Amino acid sequence: MENNQQTHIPITGGLAKRIIPCLDVKDGRTVKGVNFVDLRDAGDPVELAWNYSQQGADELVFLDITATHEKRKTLVELVKSVARQINIPFTIGGGINEIADADALLNAGADKISINSAAVRNPALIDELAKAFGVQFVIVAVDTRHVANTNIVHLNGGRIATDKETLTWIKEAESRGAGEILLTSMDHDGTKAGFDNSFLKVVNDAVRIPVIASGGAGNKQHFVDVFEKTNVDAALAASVFHYGEILIPDLKDVLRGHQIEVR
């Protein structure tokens, strides 16, 4: 054995906090601006995904915003291409409304799916998906906003308020069979002012399934803060990675420097 000495192992064992770049995809192409120097084709989600996996991303999320009736076919082809070439887990979200959508994506090689508005409209979908494919396959994505001292679930990128209180909804999703929660604070999203640590801590303490923090990442310290202050399992961001403002190896060095377990 090269190394039998005890390394610093936190109370949760060696389970690493996950760093997850999120890619928006439309008609099989990435849509948000991407600013990697080495990419031949910044619009190619597979090349971008491969690049992230080489950088040390722990997982990837693809959010499909295609609105055409060709959607499922395009998406299945994309998922197959990603699964063929990427050696880390990935999640597909966007417009999954029924078991058949999920089944097609699973067979194409997706590790997990993420459902958002479809679950709000039809909460029993969570039960059905968990029963059919296992809880580990089902991420429930929740977009939340502070409204009059409470947290309210929103749809359509934060534009439409629902009647659901966010923590109540998250606990319902957990009890129905969500395997993970992807929580996006729409108040923080795009601000680059840091994650919504106070609410993320409330949520993380209230559930027994992994929580992925999203919305507000602007610098490396924000990732340190979200892990130290909330103990969430993973942090997701898009533009800070796509524009090269944060490089994943540098981010992991900083996290390691704070004794946060990373891969």
Added chain:
Amino acid sequence: MIGIIRYGAGNIFSLTSALDRLGIAYGMVHTEADLKQCDRYIIPGVGHAGAAMKKLEQTGLVPAIKALQKPTLGICVGMQLMTAYSEEGDANLLHIFPNKTLKFKDSEHFKVPHTGWNRVHQEKENPLFAGIPNDAHFYYVHSYYIEYSDAYTLASTNYTLPYSASIWHNNFYGVQFHPEKSGVYGETLLANFSKI
């Protein structure tokens, strides 16, 4: 050629994609005749161990699998099937290993399913882990684990307690994590298995 035992438990696209990337030849095993065509085997599996065992029994391959003399690697539920028993479905399994598959106990600091990248501590020297640093991270998704055993645990992970990340007995190997999703080291492990 690696024979992938097919019994209807889970999707294998990610596994075959990893083998394709590595240039490792494989074929599908549905019958005993298929078994004879291969020089080693992978038992994949995701989902419910009790249900998976029922499906495996329906193939009629159970006696032949138990009698295999060539290198055989169980992955995730495929490894759990090689143990004697699982709490998942209160099921008797292949009993290639005498150990039990147990559910993670509820505890304050540990979420279940155990999801993500955790350290794998190599307890013994074995070519399966050649070229892989000790305590490297591998990708896990599971709610049940195989108990630690001095005799059979090849590598351990500590999550609520130390358990079997990998088991080994003669020609039989198992890994609880997903090598096909575990980055470069996962691919190294699959390549190592193809040469054992």
